[in-house]
Amino acid sequence: MNLREHGRMALRMMLLIREFEQRLKGFADEKLIRGSTHPSVGMEAVAVGVSMALGPNDCIASNHRGHAHCLARGADPGRTLAEIFGRADGYCKGKGGSMHIGVQELGILGTNGIVGAGIGLATGAALAASVSNRNEVAVAYFGDGGSNQGVLAESMNLAAIWKLPVIFVCENNHYAQSSAIERMFAQPQISQRGPAYGVPSVDVDGMDVAAVYDAAEAAVTRARSQGGPTLIVADTYRFLGHMADDTQMYRALVEVDEWRGKCPIDRLANTLTAAGLLSDQERNEMSAEAKREVDDAEHMARQSPVPSAQWAFTDVDTWQAAEGVVA
Amino acid sequence: MNLREHGRMALRMMLLIREFEQRLKGFADEKLIRGSTHPSVGMEAVAVGVSMALGPNDCIASNHRGHAHCLARGADPGRTLAEIFGRADGYCKGKGGSMHIGVQELGILGTNGIVGAGIGLATGAALAASVSNRNEVAVAYFGDGGSNQGVLAESMNLAAIWKLPVIFVCENNHYAQSSAIERMFAQPQISQRGPAYGVPSVDVDGMDVAAVYDAAEAAVTRARSQGGPTLIVADTYRFLGHMADDTQMYRALVEVDEWRGKCPIDRLANTLTAAGLLSDQERNEMSAEAKREVDDAEHMARQSPVPSAQWAFTDVDTWQAAEGVVA
Amino acid sequence: MSVVAAAAVDVSQAAAGSRPVPMWRALNAALRDAMSADASVFVMGEDLTRWGTGGGIYGVTKGLLEQFGAARVRDTPISEEAIVAAAVGAAARGVRPVVEIMYSDFMLLAMDAIVNQAAKARYMFGGQFQIPLVIRTNGGSGIGKAAQHSQSLETLFAHIPGLEVVVPGTPADAYGLMLSAIASPNPTIFLEHKALYNERGVVASEPIPLGRASVVRGGKDVTVIATQLMRKRVLEAAEILAAEQIEIEVVDPRTLYPLDMETIAASVTRTGRVLIAHEAPLLYGFGAELAAQLASRLWRSLKAPPQRLGGARTPIPYAEDLEKRVIPDVAAVVSAVRGLVKS
Amino acid sequence: MSVVAAAAVDVSQAAAGSRPVPMWRALNAALRDAMSADASVFVMGEDLTRWGTGGGIYGVTKGLLEQFGAARVRDTPISEEAIVAAAVGAAARGVRPVVEIMYSDFMLLAMDAIVNQAAKARYMFGGQFQIPLVIRTNGGSGIGKAAQHSQSLETLFAHIPGLEVVVPGTPADAYGLMLSAIASPNPTIFLEHKALYNERGVVASEPIPLGRASVVRGGKDVTVIATQLMRKRVLEAAEILAAEQIEIEVVDPRTLYPLDMETIAASVTRTGRVLIAHEAPLLYGFGAELAAQLASRLWRSLKAPPQRLGGARTPIPYAEDLEKRVIPDVAAVVSAVRGLVKS
Ligand SMILES: Cc1ncc(C[n+]2csc(CCOP(=O)(O)OP(=O)(O)O)c2C)c(N)n1
Ligand SMILES: Cc1ncc(C[n+]2csc(CCOP(=O)(O)OP(=O)(O)O)c2C)c(N)n1
Numbered sequence A, B: 001m002n003l004r005e006h007g008r009m010a011l012r013m014m015l016l017i018r019e020f021e022q023r024l025k026g027f028a029d030e031k032l033i034r035g036s037t038h039p040s041v042g043m044e045a046v047a048v049g050v051s052m053a054l055g056p057n058d059c060i061a062s063n064h065r066g067h068a069h070c071l072a073r074g075a076d077p078g079r080t081l082a083e084i085f086g087r088a089d090g091y092c093k094g095k096g097g098s099m100h101i102g103v104q105e106l107g108i109l110g111t112n113g114i115v116g117a118g119i120g121l122a123t124g125a126a127l128a129a130s131v132s133n134r135n136e137v138a139v140a141y142f143g144d145g146g147s148n149q150g151v152l153a154e155s156m157n158l159a160a161i162w163k164l165p166v167i168f169v170c171e172n173n174h175y176a177q178s179s180a181i182e183r184m185f186a187q188p189q190i191s192q193r194g195p196a197y198g199v200p201s202v203d204v205d206g207m208d209v210a211a212v213y214d215a216a217e218a219a220v221t222r223a224r225s226q227g228g229p230t231l232i233v234a235d236t237y238r239f240l241g242h243m244a245d246d247t248q249m250y251r252a253l254v255e256v257d258e259w260r261g262k263c264p265i266d267r268l269a270n271t272l273t274a275a276g277l278l279s280d281q282e283r284n285e286m287s288a289e290a291k292r293e294v295d296d297a298e299h300m301a302r303q304s305p306v307p308s309a310q311w312a313f314t315d316v317d318t319w320q321a322a323e324g325v326v327a
Numbered sequence C, D: 001m002s003v004v005a006a007a008a009v010d011v012s013q014a015a016a017g018s019r020p021v022p023m024w025r026a027l028n029a030a031l032r033d034a035m036s037a038d039a040s041v042f043v044m045g046e047d048l049t050r051w052g053t054g055g056g057i058y059g060v061t062k063g064l065l066e067q068f069g070a071a072r073v074r075d076t077p078i079s080e081e082a083i084v085a086a087a088v089g090a091a092a093r094g095v096r097p098v099v100e101i102m103y104s105d106f107m108l109l110a111m112d113a114i115v116n117q118a119a120k121a122r123y124m125f126g127g128q129f130q131i132p133l134v135i136r137t138n139g140g141s142g143i144g145k146a147a148q149h150s151q152s153l154e155t156l157f158a159h160i161p162g163l164e165v166v167v168p169g170t171p172a173d174a175y176g177l178m179l180s181a182i183a184s185p186n187p188t189i190f191l192e193h194k195a196l197y198n199e200r201g202v203v204a205s206e207p208i209p210l211g212r213a214s215v216v217r218g219g220k221d222v223t224v225i226a227t228q229l230m231r232k233r234v235l236e237a238a239e240i241l242a243a244e245q246i247e248i249e250v251v252d253p254r255t256l257y258p259l260d261m262e263t264i265a266a267s268v269t270r271t272g273r274v275l276i277a278h279e280a281p282l283l284y285g286f287g288a289e290l291a292a293q294l295a296s297r298l299w300r301s302l303k304a305p306p307q308r309l310g311g312a313r314t315p316i317p318y319a320e321d322l323e324k325r326v327i328p329d330v331a332a333v334v335s336a337v338r339g340l341v342k343s
């Protein structure tokens, strides 16, 4: 990553995501959010670094922890939050919620409630590009937990034999819900799985947005030049609980603190400052701007009406709208 | 393998399997066999080498090409063939057929119609041993094709973290039905997949029963001493078509001939002869004996009655037998 | 640890039946009692031991690790297919796995193991193998979990020969049926309901046999058949209808297979009218089977054709106002019954 | 290669409708015509190009590789989950995959992609995405493929909101419905029947819209509803019954979703009696839905309750004598109709 060129943009986006995600717990407490919602605080560098390497016609398939992926891909924070609130202005008219945010025009094939499912979808998006000779790249985001779904092995093999332009991005944040990687992997270096299927793989410091970008950029280049898939394993951490009401009894507070010390936002900001590319005042302004943006998003989402009751029955398929519940 | 101790037993069993499997096509032509049946001619050394390393309380889960696994495990040829014919004396009363031969008392959890399914079952059998502190080993047999099912990745990971006494035996015969490994793998060395999940792995010449035995023996020792799973990839070949009516247009005859030159039976016999452990006459006698055994099996299977019609409705569960078809 | 100890006390009270306990505790007690009674019973699934205060996402496995140890209480990786397949293999080898699948929607990842392996093994192998497996999971909607965490898939399983399907609606049924499911030599799909984990009820310490419907409320005008969340709604509707002098008899099949048509048909014979209400999509849902059987068996005694209420043919939407629309509510039950009585 | 060339000629004749062709050729012609008409249509699956004489295990993809090239005709590894998931992702990105799953039993490995992803994407995302996906496969029993290659799983799919389910019973229907399935913007489960691939019939070169039942044979006494293999048996039964002066009207729904209840109900209204016959296990099978709807709608005009015939609640056994027992045969249809007429 050329810091002069991309550094501030990366910082701005990470700040936006941080601000957005940090408010979710409050919204959940306020009962503005139903079901489960999974914040990416601490993991911003992965989504941002990867997204900056993508072009407008590329696409992504995300997972349950997907707001960051969407925002980094250019999703409007207001419409994203409105979806999380289940409101009419949400990207999916409030029908999807946090775990089902899809945005057609941005090539977002959805956050996903099924751990691992996005891996196959992204492989298919790459297949579509390949079948129709479009020079597009697809990204699958998944976690360390998701990497234990068999569909990853199947998809890597498929992508490798067909040289599909797909990038498998594993956000290894050391936990799958309450399960530490130490307990769930006998061989914890996830990047060793790629080569076993013929997929070139790379480990990257997921708290360093520049490193993530560089790895993604190399993978995108390979994909666009018919070089096939890449597996990127980003070492990262979530600073907050798995979801709003997580007791976190499965991990030590000191561990969390230690990782907070590696904050990807501070890291980039400090690097930029050291390089003379960012003043303290600019940094504060950027933080304030992120706050304003999320304020606006929040305002919009709060104001957005609940979906029209009739929408419960539309969009299932192209046949007539579903009937109500009475036989 | 100590040739003096085990050589003749191995040879005898391989001859039996060869004789058994070679007759299937004729039976299919005679319409004694319905559906599909998959002979293991050429692959005898794998089943025999592995089985000889197992003890009486161990168990196996097999796949669609499973007669050899059953016979090598000690299944009676007559009852096995009766099952393949769908007769009352078959191990499963004729309800299973070639792809569903299970033998409880021998720890045969079934040949299986679903490619890859036995992998999970064997892992579970090993789990049962582990949970109940029984010093038993479980073997999963599957092909190169089966290794592309995601359940292998999931099972290897599970077995590795729990140190389950399971041995994953991949019979790489270079084809999955009509699909050559060159087209289905970007990284064709299947044994590289094990270490990616923390499963020690070994390549073995699948045409050399002694080598297979040695690898299996080491894996059994590891499993029994709480050392966890092993992946054994045996390089082998099927001399006949995938099933009876296979045109084999996907492979060259010269390739088949070349592999026939590596016949595991000839190889062992020649080794034994060279070591002075087998005379030509003895060899001929052993062949004749295998023929007689299969003659007897054939006789029994042909004579065996068709299953009692009422059996169609029993054994589903412990509730009352299923009713007939009328509502 | 103090949390766990407290749980243990509470749970043994649940089994003793002294006071109402929530459904999750009744289930917890059943697992505990089954594991105490039979060393071959063990549990496995995702996040069973360290989530929340140490007991799976709805608490059902709380305290089991401490009591029974890591060999019998196993957190698994996220690998539904292998988990269930391994459980089938283990069951075939004589132990009794109780697998938790976090949401029933995820069972779709393990359908081969369930349908092609577990359900068929006994038959295919001519009766040689038993598969004494229980898969516990939760289905149903109502709490905003959206399309991939809210399905009611019971009909899929009930249609498959070889599977038992249990759909408990109260803590007592949950406890008693769980004991029977674990004791059963057949593979059992045990579908809890996510919106009922905190419903309270008194629990008896006896197993409840599979295949016995329960007449939950007596009434002479209409039989209403319902399970789980719909059962609850139907009981609410019963109060409203009672105020209008309409007495409904509420029957809960409790298990979809085995299915107790005798009890159901006896009730419908008495009332002459029947409504079947379920949360699963109406079309091709399990209510169709009940309606078809009752129409055929009781043709002459029925005063009106069997009526059904079911979910709309939609995935479950996220927004509360929408989610409410696609599942029959109390008002829908009330008006369906009113319609039936007039017909 | 000469084999393939011959196939190509034969197939174009199939499309032209000049003479009877077997079902597999009709399907082959449909794929060929769809791929010729729309460059975004492609096929993938296991053993599509090099098996047999080069066209999948039942020949349906014969010659496609030669005509359309390797980018659009893809042999896959044995990875059903990823294959179907990838097809869903591809469809969401605007191409039209036609996936072959070798036997419908193997779809149980891909249920997440089918049920949680394909069926729900359009709705969950508020209508933004179409999933113009076809999954072709074969179901049914009758040729000794045993428990894991012979299931009739159509009810499972028909119950899931968001899926179209096609069950063609003749070459003409197979051809015409396949064109519509491929053209449809919705995910379609296209269930062929393994025992019918060599059934012959004349094929018209027109698409047949989904959701239109066909009245296969007219008759005044009883309506018999059946698909695929049961349809064939019912037509045989019709001849036997005709000799006894019992005239049955045979209606084939052809698609289980959308379901053409108008045509079905109209026929039953005319005859006043209905038998629904299917190969899938009777209990909780799709016939229950038809029976329940007809009982409810036509309560007053029915002369007898809707009757059903279905498979036994067993896996499919291997031995021929057993396999025959668990699926309704011609005699069962005849006697059920006789019973109905008397009632
Ligand atoms: C198939 C499936 N299994 C289980 C779950 C429940 N679940 C949701 S998120 C999660 C943990 C995922 O861990 P990981 O993939 O590492 O992502 P992270 O949450 O750490 O970002 C689990 C178990 C699910 N949604 N889908
Ligand atoms: C899940 C599943 N997919 C596909 C098939 C069809 N099928 C049966 S055997 C076979 C090839 C298996 O190849 P491999 O695993 O290498 O074993 P081999 O036949 O070579 O011994 C295929 C595709 C099946 N039975 N099950």
Ligand SMILES: [Mg+2]
Pocket (backbone or CB within 6 Å): A143, A144, A145, A171, A172, A173, A174, A175, A176, A177
């Ligand atoms: Mg994680």
Ligand SMILES: [Mg+2]
Pocket (backbone or CB within 6 Å): B143, B144, B145, B171, B172, B173, B174, B175, B176, B177
């Ligand atoms: Mg092979």
